[in-house]
Amino acid sequence: MTLVKEAHRSRTATDPAPGQVAGKRAWAAATALRWTALRLLALVVLLAAWQAVVTAEIWPRVLVPSPADVWHAFVQASTVHDGVRGYSGHLLVEHLAVSLRRIGVGTGYAALVGIPLGLLIGVLKPLAVVLEPAVTFLRTLPPLAYLSLLVIWFGIDESPKIWLLVIAALPPIAAATAAAVRGVPGDLVEAARALGAGPGSLLLAVRLPAALPEILTGVRIAVGVAYTSVVAAETINGVPGIGGMIRDAQRYNQTDVVIAGIIAIGISGIVLDALFKGAERLTVPWRGRA
Template sequence: MVPELPQATPVAEPTSTRDGIPGVYRAFSIALFVLLWHVISVANRDLVHFFDPILIPGPVEVYQAGIEFSKSGQLQRDIIATVYRVVAGFGLAALTGLLVGVAVATWRPLAVLFEPVIELLRSIPPLAFLPMMVLWFGIGEASKIAFIAYAAFFPMFITTLEGVKFVDPVLVRAAASLGAKPMHILRYVVLPAALPGIITGLRLALSLSFFVIVAAEFVAADSGLGFMINDARTFFLMPQMLLGAIVTGIIGFLFNELFRLLEARLFRWRKGGRT
């Protein structure tokens, strides 16, 4: 008679650093920042008078400006315009950055031909090309989308290139020894192994897209959050300027959280995922 072996007790996985109490800490830090902002605004208005009170509106004034713009529908229109441009430009950059990055990483002649040019262009600040984008594509949506795509292309390209180039060669040789064809190795071995770097590139490209869209909407736009900020500057409306900046930051934060959740779902084997 074979004795029964005791069953192993399942070990609980460590709690993610973004769950439970750490989430409360994050909310507390934001609340503390808003409180500090309110205190500085009130102190400047009633005690210190270091700046003109108009220049440092408090969170209450910004909130009231948001309510007014929401009632008129202007805030919603500006948000939709900005998000549309960011998604279109980011999507174009993600697709081209992924394809070019994989091609340059896997085909040596293409790397010799294009990598120096891309590295040269990457060193030029994207804002330097904004006036030319307007002249080339006009003041419509095409210039803004092209500008975002140009700026967001480089982080996507670099992370894809590095991710594919530094895939463990043991994995590639193992797949080849089993008879896998080059395209199958690329699809089932190289790209999955490079996926963490690609996801990181997507997050970096998205952040940069929100960074440059404000500048693009400064120059040639009649809608969008950047236009809201620039229009408020013309009329010296500080609450409206801060409202546009804060809403842009909130939208960027929400998009980044979506990518973080996607990353955590794709890479469940990594405890806690990336931050």
């Protein structure tokens, strides 16, 4: 009992005081507020510079519309006005939702193939010798390089778009998984072998959990790659879709609509990346800890 009391007294002595905890929280809140203010200031400066360029008429208004013009296009594409529903009969959020669905499906299929492929490449050296160059070859190809071939094979409907996003997202996932599996500490693998773990158990119960943080990072990167490829995927019969909307507006020199679509892609990308980071923290809370 005496030892328990001593331990409790020692722990209490080393714990931070309530005032210190409150001070740290207040300092963290003030720091977050300062960073938010800095971001807002940078946004204001950017908009002011943009408006100054438009006012100076350095370029024609059709090429560089004002922030107000872009905001008007954003509102027009997001609402029903004069009997017209958004842009090309679909609201901006509907265009964005269709593109996000395509990205989700393409990245999902890429993960289903890329994670097992990366595990095998990371574990089996002969397979790595054969498949790693193919993964690198696909990773270096720009999406437009094989879009025409996919259209010839699958037509102009949904299939070539999904296939393009799968091919774009698969290499980052496979490469990240293979590198993560190879980076698993050797003493961890040897300890599992000493306890009688076979090849299958080593792969699924030791290597895969240890590599999971880097695998999730690879999936997150793959989503970004798929997002950058969606405009290329939707150049063919891409409406509804945010890339198709941008492509269609480009044909008619509607620069304000193009910029509004680009901003919508960027904002949704930031939100999506933040959601992935939150999912990583929930799924692998041990990441970054000893």
